[in-house]
Amino acid sequence: xxxxxxxxxxxxxxxxxxxxxxxxxxxxxxxxxxxxxxxxxxxxxxxxxxxxxxxxxxxxxxxxxxxxxxxxxxxxxxxxxxxxxxxxxxxxxxxxxxxxxxxxxxxxxxxxxxxxxxxxxxxxxxxxxxxxxxxxxxxxxxxxxxxxxxxxxxxxxxxxxxxxxxxxxxxxxxxxxxxxxxxxxxxxxxxxxxxxxxxxxxxxxxxxxxxxxxxxxxxxxxxxxxxxxxxxxxxxxxxxxxxxxxxxxxxxxxxxxxxxxxxxxxxxxxxxxxxxxxxxxxxxxxxxxxxxxxxxxxxxxxxxxxxxxxxxxxxxxxxxxxxxxxxxxxxxx
Amino acid sequence: xxxxxxxxxxxxxxxxxxxxxxxxxxxxxxxxxxxxxxxxxxxxxxxxxxxxxxxxxxxxxxxxxxxxxxxxxxxxxxxxxxxxxxxxxxxxxxxxxxxxxxxxxxxxxxxxxxxxxxxxxxxxxxxxxxxxxxxxxxxxxxxxxxxxxxxxxxxxxxxxxxxxxxxxxxxxxxxxxxxxxxxxxxxxxxxxxxxxxxxxxxxxxxxxxxxxxxxxxxxxxxxxxxxxxxxxxxxxxxxxxxxxxxxxxxxxxxxxxxxxxxxxxxxxxxxxxxxxxxxxxxxxxxxxx
Amino acid sequence: xxxxxxxxxxxxxxxxxxxxxxxxxxxxxxxxxxxxxxxxxxxxxxxxxxxxxxxxxxxxxxxxxxxxxxxxxxxxxxxxxxxxxxxxxxxxxxxxxxxxxxxxxxxxxxxxxxxxxxxxxxxxxxxxxxxxxxxxxxxxxxxxxxxxxxxxxxxxxxxxxxxxxxxxxxxxxxxxxxxxxxxxxxxxxxxxxxxxxxxxxxxxxxxxxxxxxxxxxxxxxxxxxxxxxxxxxxxxxxxxxxxxxxxxxxxxxxxxxxxxxxxxxxxxxxxxxxxxxxxxxxxxxxxxxxxxxxxxxxxxxxxxxxxxxxxxxxxxxxxxxxxxxxxxxxx
Numbered sequence: 001x002x003x004x005x006x007x008x009x010x011x012x013x014x015x016x017x018x019x020x021x022x023x024x025x026x027x028x029x030x031x032x033x034x035x036x037x038x039x040x041x042x043x044x045x046x047x048x049x050x051x052x053x054x055x056x057x058x059x060x061x062x063x064x065x066x067x068x069x070x071x072x073x074x075x076x077x078x079x080x081x082x083x084x085x086x087x088x089x090x091x092x093x094x095x096x097x098x099x100x101x102x103x104x105x106x107x108x109x110x111x112x113x114x115x116x117x118x119x120x121x122x123x124x125x126x127x128x129x130x131x132x133x134x135x136x137x138x139x140x141x142x143x144x145x146x147x148x149x150x151x152x153x154x155x156x157x158x159x160x161x162x163x164x165x166x167x168x169x170x171x172x173x174x175x176x177x178x179x180x181x182x183x184x185x186x187x188x189x190x191x192x193x194x195x196x197x198x199x200x201x202x203x204x205x206x207x208x209x210x211x212x213x214x215x216x217x218x219x220x221x222x223x224x225x226x227x228x229x230x231x232x233x234x235x236x237x238x239x240x241x242x243x244x245x246x247x248x249x250x251x252x253x254x255x256x257x258x259x260x261x262x263x264x265x266x267x268x269x270x271x272x273x274x275x276x277x278x279x280x281x282x283x284x285x286x287x288x289x290x291x292x293x294x295x296x297x298x299x300x301x302x303x304x305x306x307x308x309x310x311x312x313x314x315x316x317x318x319x320x321x322x323x324x325x326x327x328x329x330x331x332x333x
Numbered sequence: 334x335x336x337x338x339x340x341x342x343x344x345x346x347x348x349x350x351x352x353x354x355x356x357x358x359x360x361x362x363x364x365x366x367x368x369x370x371x372x373x374x375x376x377x378x379x380x381x382x383x384x385x386x387x388x389x390x391x392x393x394x395x396x397x398x399x400x401x402x403x404x405x406x407x408x409x410x411x412x413x414x415x416x417x418x419x420x421x422x423x424x425x426x427x428x429x430x431x432x433x434x435x436x437x438x439x440x441x442x443x444x445x446x447x448x449x450x451x452x453x454x455x456x457x458x459x460x461x462x463x464x465x466x467x468x469x470x471x472x473x474x475x476x477x478x479x480x481x482x483x484x485x486x487x488x489x490x491x492x493x494x495x496x497x498x499x500x501x502x503x504x505x506x507x508x509x510x511x512x513x514x515x516x517x518x519x520x521x522x523x524x525x526x527x528x529x530x531x532x533x534x535x536x537x538x539x540x541x542x543x544x545x546x547x548x549x550x551x552x553x554x555x556x557x558x559x560x561x562x563x564x565x566x567x568x569x570x571x572x573x574x575x576x577x578x579x580x581x582x583x584x585x586x587x588x589x590x591x592x593x594x595x596x597x598x599x600x601x602x603x604x605x606x607x608x609x610x611x612x613x614x615x616x617x618x619x620x621x622x
Numbered sequence: 623x624x625x626x627x628x629x630x631x632x633x634x635x636x637x638x639x640x641x642x643x644x645x646x647x648x649x650x651x652x653x654x655x656x657x658x659x660x661x662x663x664x665x666x667x668x669x670x671x672x673x674x675x676x677x678x679x680x681x682x683x684x685x686x687x688x689x690x691x692x693x694x695x696x697x698x699x700x701x702x703x704x705x706x707x708x709x710x711x712x713x714x715x716x717x718x719x720x721x722x723x724x725x726x727x728x729x730x731x732x733x734x735x736x737x738x739x740x741x742x743x744x745x746x747x748x749x750x751x752x753x754x755x756x757x758x759x760x761x762x763x764x765x766x767x768x769x770x771x772x773x774x775x776x777x778x779x780x781x782x783x784x785x786x787x788x789x790x791x792x793x794x795x796x797x798x799x800x801x802x803x804x805x806x807x808x809x810x811x812x813x814x815x816x817x818x819x820x821x822x823x824x825x826x827x828x829x830x831x832x833x834x835x836x837x838x839x840x841x842x843x844x845x846x847x848x849x850x851x852x853x854x855x856x857x858x859x860x861x862x863x864x865x866x867x868x869x870x871x872x873x874x875x876x877x878x879x880x881x882x883x884x885x886x887x888x889x890x891x892x893x894x895x896x897x898x899x900x901x902x903x904x905x906x907x908x909x910x911x912x913x914x915x916x917x918x919x920x921x922x923x924x925x926x927x928x929x930x931x932x933x934x935x936x937x938x939x940x941x942x943x944x945x946x947x948x949x950x951x952x953x
Contacts (some may be wrong), residue, residue: 018354058856081862089859096857101850104869106876106948116858151948167858458634459641461884462929464891467909471649471921474913551767555895558769559910571767578773578899582780592770599765607761 004031005207006055006092006175011067013047013054013231023278024050026231027067032175032207039222039239040211041254045275047231048211049097052177056092057084072174090120093168093206095197097180099161103152109163110136110148116170135166138203139196158189162196169200176200177209182217194221215258219243224311227251230275230286233305237312247314247322249330250287256327269331285316292330293318348536351612358608361601368598372417381408383415383568394586401586403576413591416570419563421598423484424549430488431549432542435495436534440526442496443503454500460493466555473561480569483562487552495541502534536613543606547599554595570595626950630940634933639692645925646688654680655705655916678703678918691922701926702919711923714908719927721799722904726893728820729827734882737832741839742871745847756836763833768892772826772899779822795819799902823900827892831885838881842874849873876946883939887932 013025025047032038042048054065055076069076071091076084088094096102103112113132117123123131129148136144139162152160161181168176178197182190194217201208210222218225218239225242227235227250235248246252256269273290276282284299285291291298297317305315316322322330353359381387390406392398400409442453469486506512507530515525531538554571556562563569565576570591577587655678659666672681679687679702694700701711744756763771779794795801795818804811846852847870855869856862897906905924912920944950 056857058853085856085859085861087859088857094854094857096850096854098850102854104851104855104873106873106946115855115860119859153949164854167854171859455633455637455640458637459644461887462634462637462641462932463645463925464887464894464928464932466891466894467921467925467928468645468648470894470910471645471913471925472652474652474916547765551765554767555769558767559895559898561913574767574770574773578769581773581777588773592767595767595770596762596765599767600761603761603765 003033005034005072006209007031007068007070008051008055009068009070011051011054011069012065013050013059014064015050015060016062016064017279020279021064023281024231025054026278026281028226028228028231028233030209030226030233030236032209034174034207035201035205036224037201037208037210037222039218039225040209040228041213041215041218041225042228043213043275045278046228047278048228049179051228052094052179052209052211055177056088056094057081058094086120089116089167089173090171091173092175092177093171093173095161095164095168095176095178095181098184099157099164100184102164103160105152108149108151109155109160110150113148113163113167113170116167120171131170132166135169136163138169138199139163139166140192140199141166156189157185158192161185161189161193165193165196165200169204172204173206175207175209176204177211179211180213181210183212183214190217197221215243215254227254230281231278232286233315234287235314236305237310237314241310241312245312245323247308247312247319248287248316249291249293249322251314252322252325252327253290253331256331267328267332269327271331293321348609348612352608355608355611357604358611361604361608365598365601365605368417368594368601369421372414372421376411376414376418379408379411379414381411383407383412384566385411391584393584400590401584403584403587404580409587409590412568412573413570413594416568416573416591417594417598419480419567419569420550420553420571420595423480423487423553423563423569424546424598426481426484427488427491427549427552428542428545430484431491431495431545432538434489435492436499436531436538438492438496439499439501440503440530440534443500444507444522444526444530446507450500453496457493457496460490461497465490466552466559469552469556470559470561473556480563480567483553483556484549487549487556491545491548491552495545498537498541499534502537503530506530506533536609540606540610540613543602543609547602547606550595550599550602626944627937627941631933631937634936638929638933641929642692642922642926643688646691646922647684649918649921650684650687653916655918656680657916658705674705677707678705691919695926701923704920705915705917711920714920715905715923715927718903718905718908721902722890722893722897722906724816725799725820725823725827725896725902725904726889729824729893730831730882730889732824733828733831733835734878736828737835738839738871738875738878740832740836742843742866742874744836744840745843746866748844753840757840760833760836763829764837766830768826768830768895769899771829772823772896775822775826776899793818794821796822797901799900799904823896823902826899827889827896830892831889834885835878835881839874839878842877843870846870846874872946876943879939879942879946883932883936886935887928890928890931 008031009029011025011028012023014021015024028047028051030038030040040048050059053059054063055069057076057079059065065077067077071087076087079087103109110129110132113135114125114128117128117131133144133148136148141147141159141162147155152163155163181197182193185193197208198221200206210218212218222239225237225239226233227242227248229250235242235246235251242251243255246255250271253269253271257271259268271290276286276289282288282299284301285303288294288298301317303315303317305313306319308314308319385408386406387398387402387408388406389398389402391404392402394401398408398410400413402408403412438453438457442450465487468490472486473483512525512529515529520528550570553562553569554574557569557571558575560575563572565572573591574588574595577584577591581588656671656674659671659674675681679690682690691702694702699712701715704711740756740760744753747753776796779796782794783792799816799819801815801819804815852865852869855865893904894906894909896902897904898910901907905927909921909924911917912924
């Protein structure tokens with residue numbers, strides 16, 4: 001693996017709320033190399049979105065962020081907003097979940113792309129406008145010249161998300177972080193948007209951090225996967241490692257709740273319960289209350305992310321027992 | 334996401350708990366309670382009534398007359414307490430009238446839609462197109478100071494605003510599943526409005542009513558100030574300030590004391606309204622994840 | 623969008639008509655213009671009262687009276703006879719309207735500017751001391767009776783004028799809308815005189831609207847600042863100032879146009895109070911005089927003009943809304 005473009009180390013985020021500090025992210029580490037796709041998977045509330053906002057300093061002012069975020073060796077955490085704004089969009093671009101609200105309703109979409117270009121470059125208005133039309137064409141919008149003067153409300157959700165992708169591509173960034181880019185869309189449109197995302201990655205050579213709760217989205221696209229639970233990573237490895245040899249019961253549970261056409265093991269096996277409150281995270285393994293394999297040790301001592309073979313790492317005291325085990329055997333009745 | 338109707342008990346307990354967290358609102362509620370007690374209990378106990386003419390005229394505040402006296406010899410403390418009583422009474426009645434009329438008006442318009450909606454909302458426009466205080470003044474000129482008539486006029490005019498607000502809420506509620514379900518079970522429009530729409534709009538209604546009390550105090554005082562509200566020998570806070578305006582420099586206590594009470598009442602009522610708004614609107618939990 | 627505006631305009635015609643009818647009836651029922659004549663001592667001869675009723679059209683039934691009033695207004699622009707035979711309502715209204723509109727327009731402008739600035743600062747620095755200060759002053763002005771505030775300002779003006787030890791030198795005028803006599807009435811001097819008279823009444827009228835509008839603008843701004851598109855604008859790498867002006871403020875201003883238009887009637891009412899306190903010879907004073915003398919047609923004239931102003935104001939707001947919000951423009 002070549003040297004990482006983006007390296008996140010021991011990222012922690014605490015958000016103050018009415019009821020106290022929420023430990024939204026509790027020690028997240030990952031790296032992505034140029035051209036590589038890292039998938040981050042987790043349920044809603046697992047801290048995956050918050051961690052991506054933390055990378056670009058987009059969290060509310062009162063959020064407390066710790067750890068380290070390095071972009072080609074340059075530390076981003078703690079940079080003043082003015083310097084961070086030179087990184088945003090130009091070196092690290094972001095795509096958000098809901099395309100219906102992501103674009104400003106009062107400006108034509110073309111102008112919003114031009115604005116992204118002109119935030120970092122001075123190509124002259126005519127050049128920037130031509131580039132905006134090119135980008136729209138690239139992400140698969142028909143009749144891009146006419147569409148560039150449309151307002152967001154005149155476009156469908158899928159088209160709007162492609163405009164957001166075009167904005168992300170505008171300055172050939174090193175990294176694109178896509179936060180649930182397809183969640184708000186119809187299944188048929190999801191494929192088109194994922195295709196546009198692939199185009200974006202190929203055209204810019206950027207690393208892609210693909211955040212989603214949908215294992216299906218990750219499966220076809222990610223080179224490596226990081227599974228998050230309750231604000232912390234619980235399993236990381238290549239897509240094959242994680243999908244075919246999961247070593248953490250939560251990952252296993254996620255795979256077991258996924259309907260599959262080949263229907264390898266029969267019934268779906270849901271994970272019972274919900275994620276723990278992050279106001280006061282439990283001392284032991286965060287997944288212990290929902291895990292069928294829990295013993296006293298799990299509740300007392302949090303398992304560390306340990307190597308289970310090659311680059312594959314899992315956070316479970318009993319990862320050895322999971323070799324070759326199917327979801328039904330763990331979660332089944 | 335709108336919450337499904339919750340059992341009233343736990344809902345109201347939740348509202349009370351959230352309200353109590355709003356310190357300024359709680360302090361305002363305490364202050365307002367004291368002011369009301371001062372007006373009614375104090376008014377009953379104090380040795381002068383607002384009609385008594387004492388031999389001391391134009392006295393600055395002293396032990397005998399804590400708020401001083403006016404040029405005829407009225408005790409200002411007694412006058413302020415009476416003024417508070419009248420102003421509060423009028424303002425509360427304004428809020429009640431405006432809320433009841435406005436809620437019905439808005440709920441009927443929003444629920445039935447189409448022609449009823451158009452007609453009722455145009456009617457609201459009719460009220461809103463002319464400055465309320467001018468209409469109230471023109472009508473109030475013949476109220477000869479009857480306090481309930483003043484409330485009726487201002488409350489009636491204000492109900493058009495309430496109708497607009499409630500109509501908006503009802504329009505969004507109408508499309509929801511539990512209304513659909515009630516209709517499917519054969520409930521009539523009257524039942525649905527009374528049992529489902531109004532209870533679910535109760536939060537905004539109460540908040541609005543609170544703010545109407547503050548607005549009512551200010552409207553009554555303004556009307557009395559230009560001479561078309563409460564009439565002498567009865568009195569209200571607005572009338573007291575109005576009578577004192579030529580004496581601001583010679584007998585400042587006559588002007589500032591009732592004025593400060595108007596501000597205090599309106600301010601505390603608005604803070605209470607703000608606290609209620611936070612308490613009723615669960616989406617106010619301001620931080621996203 | 624033009625069709626939209628035209629439709630709104632047409633819809634307001636029946637609203638105005640019904641409003642004028644209702645007000646006409648209500649005011650007529652509340653008393654007759656000849657009531658003051660009957661109340662005086664020694665009594666006015668019955669014949670004089672009857673002549674007066676005839677001159678004012680009071681001998682006709684109510685509906686017919688309204689009809690001929692409306693007809694006169696629409697065809698000849700005639701507001702009808704005043705109870706004071708020497709007074710012409712139309713002429714009076716025209717001269718007084720300038721005075722009042724000057725006050726209302728400037729006060730609205732001042733209120734809008736400071737409300738937007740205060741609301742934006744408050745939202746951007748949410749929960750700071752500055753936000754609490756602005757919020758509290760907003761609540762305070764919202765709780766102040768307009769006339770009380772006006773008298774306070776008037777007193778403050780008198781105090782400031784007396785600061786140099788000579789109360790005759792006037793920096794801020796506290797009475798009237800202009801000086802009755804100017805030693806050197808050049809164009810410039812007259813302008814300075816009028817402006818000096820406007821300062822305190824404008825502040826007092828503006829502060830009331832400021833209170834409500836700054837609260838509103840703060841809420842609108844907070845909502846926009848938390849929106850996805852502002853986050854995307856920041857993620858693009860735009861400088862904070864540009865995100866604030868071009869993305870947040872631009873959209874957060876849209877709802878304020880509606881609120882401003884909706885408050886127009888209230889401001890015209892507020893001007894009545896302000897004019898009374900500062901003894902301006904504007905429409906407000908005219909209204910109060912007319913109500914006192916039971917000058918029905920003059921009251922109607924005031925209400926009609928106010929209604930028209932509110933309708934026109936709403937139309938301007940509708941058009942502005944269309945300009946600011948493309949979603950309306952294309953609807």
